[in-house]
Amino acid sequence: MDGKPATDRLDASRPKVHPLGPLTAHEITQSADLIRGCWPHDIDCHFKVITLLEPAKVELAPYLVAERAGRDPGNIDRRAFVVYYFRGTHNLHEAVVNLTTSKVESNARLGPFMHANGDGEEIIAVEKALLAHPDVQAEIAKLKLPKGSVVVADPWIYGSDGIKDGSFYDDKRAMQCFLYMRDPRNPSELDSCHYAFPLPISPVVDPNTLELIRIDILPTGLDEKVKPLTPWQTAPPSEYIPEAQTLRTDLKPLRVVQPEGASFTVENFSELGRLIRWQKWDFKVGFNQREGMVLYDVHYDNKPLFYRLSLSDMAIPYADPRHPFHRKAAFDLGDAGAGIMANNLQLGCDCLGSIYYIGGILADSYGKPVNMPNVICVHEQDAGILWKHTNYRTNRAVVVRNRELVLQTILTVSNYEYILSFIFNTAGDLTYEARATGILSTQPLDLDLTMTPHPFGTVVHPGVLGGFHQHFFSLRIDPMVAGHGNTVVYDEAVAIPRDPELNPHGVGYTVRRTEVQSSGGYDLDPSTNRSFKVINPAVRNAVNGAAVGYKVMVPPMQAILADADSFHHKRAEFADHSIYVTRYAEGELYAGGLYTNQSRGGTGVRSWAERKDSLAEGDPVVWVQFGINHIPRVEDFPVMPVETLRVMLRPVNFFDRNPALDVPPSEQETNCSVNLNGANGSVEARLERMTLGGEDGQMRYSCASHGGV
């Protein structure tokens, strides 16, 4: 966020009120004022969340149907969901504000083991406070750091272990802070990669009061033993900023040009809500503090597909069992927020081509609106060939390219980045993509162990350990495939037993369908080609009479390794199964529960699934878990190339033919590609032309070129 107060820029377009419109600057201010009005003047509220409280499905679903049909949908009261502390205390409240009636409808103090997310102001205050603390300075002094060294601190979510640690029991909110320093030879470089210089000191701070709770000394060997602090030994830097590199000079520019503009349109469905139409798709885009980008009311060719789609949470438990690393487990949405941590995307850097940027407005800790420009970029891309056939009798080929529409958002959570996208194509496929990049949260290692294999991590740099950790993403799918009233099934391919009549040669197999009848956790099984689908039993395919459906294609993952009694496992309520199915219930939006920070479990999707609700009523919610077990490579430092994961939602017997049959074929007249071979195809001529630097490209950009060698 850039901290600038929100402008009313967008009010130029007459603001519409819509039940799904993100809170406006005015509504944020209104919410904060109404909450403050509940308390004496000397109470200063530290606001953690001021966000849209979406209407109940029973109200909203008919509203959206009426709206689409052009009927008057009526009015639904606007409400805000507010979480706040009395500033400087652990006194936490949750409130609901009715913005239509300007009334606080509920305002309750929250019980033990419930803590709000961290925020940007907080981690900067915590860093400042601890570095100024004499006890911390005294410990740092023992390291005898080079003169002029600059120490920095990454405050981390404390996590949970249920034990009394020193005088501190983790029912209180705390932050475990990891110390690093900039390259001591270049300490004035504000963007020096301090993760190359982890220090063995880890202060624990109360982020509400900014008090120092205790100082942990980190184990830096192969086991849990902690050694007394000794003077820092010289180690080399590892910088990622370009001025520290000798950059390649032979990567020629590649540009995406849309001379007739983009194929999508964007409308305001509310002051901040955006309605996007592209290639028969239409959907509403929202943006909030916790989930960031949210899609609503997704249709293809006016056929309902998804009521609501969002990333519901992430869990990143670490492998290192040693104190204090045993508590290291982040929930980047619940503990921080994909919205509030969203990058301000820059033109020509984060996307390529013709880009529309969606901005958002969120609240700061004082309840003031904060402008979040460019949090979502929208653009088209080419993804190679979508379908092709060549008739070998006539040699006629028909080729259609795969054009995609991408909605991308990027969040930075301290050291780490996530690039999250919804990708639509012209064949009715909707893909959710997650790219993990950024910098490993490193820990110090004795220099003399650099060449020794480590049980809990990879040595990625001299004296630097990149700890093993798992990443779990949970995509929440609230479906309305061909309308509400859906059923979740999985199909498996099974061999047919040998039979003299039916299968005399032992080659036969068929497909067996299983209906998911009650809420629970379910697993993938590549050995049976198990394939989960959301179907609508009431709507039949016009061609073959099958129940129309959408397939959920999920990459396999290793389930959480922490044992079932561990807090990692109890808290990551979604990390043990690739698929969870629950019966829709109001307020059940986040797989790890509403309050993940130092949570104890029992409040997320696993607990809801354990209700064993019948799904006969046909209102299932599908929670898709995917992730990686990140065993770092040296190549992941100082910044890691993306690890990419994709979940695809694909029509299965939903349409009556290939839905991309009507996409115009790929043709040179439109694509204006450039033939680098040249007329006589001689290598010499070509190399010459290449080294002449794309004169060729210019020359042929007129589409004058012809195919073939």
Place this chain on the structure above:
Amino acid sequence: MDGKPATDRLDASRPKVHPLGPLTAHEITQSADLIRGCWPHDIDCHFKVITLLEPAKVELAPYLVAERAGRDPGNIDRRAFVVYYFRGTHNLHEAVVNLTTSKVESNARLGPFMHANGDGEEIIAVEKALLAHPDVQAEIAKLKLPKGSVVVADPWIYGSDGIKDGSFYDDKRAMQCFLYMRDPRNPSELDSCHYAFPLPISPVVDPNTLELIRIDILPTGLDEKVKPLTPWQTAPPSEYIPEAQTLRTDLKPLRVVQPEGASFTVENFSELGRLIRWQKWDFKVGFNQREGMVLYDVHYDNKPLFYRLSLSDMAIPYADPRHPFHRKAAFDLGDAGAGIMANNLQLGCDCLGSIYYIGGILADSYGKPVNMPNVICVHEQDAGILWKHTNYRTNRAVVVRNRELVLQTILTVSNYEYILSFIFNTAGDLTYEARATGILSTQPLDLDLTMTPHPFGTVVHPGVLGGFHQHFFSLRIDPMVAGHGNTVVYDEAVAIPRDPELNPHGVGYTVRRTEVQSSGGYDLDPSTNRSFKVINPAVRNAVNGAAVGYKVMVPPMQAILADADSFHHKRAEFADHSIYVTRYAEGELYAGGLYTNQSRGGTGVRSWAERKDSLAEGDPVVWVQFGINHIPRVEDFPVMPVETLRVMLRPVNFFDRNPALDVPPSEQETNCSVNLNGANGSVEARLERMTLGGEDGQMRYSCASHGGV
């Protein structure tokens, strides 16, 4: 192939002789002449394969090292591998021709159950012969097809079942031909999709003699019963050609422009062999009849990585156990050839941007060189963000985009298409991508069963069944990671048992490594995050001392469902494990064996692996199997959107840091992206501008635009 005789176009560049250079037109002619010279003049040879016989590794490996070092590599005799019939007979020979000494070094008749691949001339001759046959015409007459109907035949590889069928035992080569017709309302349309009109008659033809062996009548119900032929009932067409569609009009052009040209260079290492250099990568590209595109001597930053890479074969067994479908199992490389079936790629259709085309020269059945233009296209593409980090303290973001180099080839095997690519990036990753598209090989179904679920397929159109089938690809990796002398290992992440000292909270896990010590078949295991790697124990990572390696990232597949005693299983010698590791042996290039057509098994990778060779000598070959169980969707007809699979080879502790650290950051000055929001960001202004048709795009193409809303 376009059938034109090969020109000597490329001879303009002084031809170099290289042991890996694909056979030249001259060498093909020379080989055919030398073989013909072995026989009396009245023997007419039907050539099936005339291709380069690559030198033994013991000769070639030192040659390549010397060549790279700039030393004189010496000379290696050029040899051709030739397979041919005495035309019109089943008399099959295999020969080796030494092109340097102009001598036939071996020339042997092959034994029973060994049959050569099909070829294009053959399937056209078979179709012509059977349609002219009175017995076939008599059967067709029983269908009482509409006047003017045009029947077409897709000759299929016969397959194997080991039984005597009528008077025919499958030790003889045969083709099972499936009949279809063009849309009877539009029979003059040569590109009418005949797969929408499958007929229940299936003649079996001897492709060597063109004799009709028998006529099978196909089961068209739910079981194996075959009904007498009855008059054809009217059914609707389903065309894929654009003139049969109402095409979308709202997809705006998207162009890839490289104003300074491409970043890669192409040199001839031989008359037809191409050496490509791009972003520290260099490798040689070959092209042959069977595998099509082959990569040799792949290096990154002059570090050896892979000695040879190619798709070694495919197997596509079908699920339908009913006669004659029970034999339906294609080996598209061994039975046909990825080279000889390669598409002539057209500029602006099959790739986007600045494209270099590689052509090939193969042999026809008369041993004449055939020009194969544009069989491989080479181009760069943008693949989104490769790495990013934003320093939340300074708000400075560094973003590097993922530029890729793509080598793409596309083959058409009768009804079906495969789009096969090697994709290189700037982080040392090498991806093999397979996209399956084209048209299902359909079979007839009683019209009144259209709405009835079918045990062996999906009804994709009235009266049209798309049978279930599995696709298995086998990628052959002959590694030289950091040099020869490699070891295959797999790493697994395993939980550490609870322990009061080491793991008191139950969260710990570590990594366990297993070395593959002898040849065999191995499986993936997502539950342990099993990760296969090729390492070089003799070369240690400079940072952490680990053996340098490359990870082989493989998508999970369902193993072949046909039982172990079935011919499908025996023949598809690679379809039962995701990973096979064998000890390198000369001539073991094709996972399904050298002669897959009507094979009986026992000649492929499973058999080689069963030798249980020790891998201690450090010369492993890794066979990576991946694929899909294709349960057709209505959406897959009349032509299917791509099913995409990717295998990634990724460095693990091979480099001393992120190898893409030196890639220039993504910047607007270079990318010239276009901001669609416009200055005031008002929706109205933007929509107006969009409908003005990209004036915006032109206006800003000068890089005048600035980021942000």
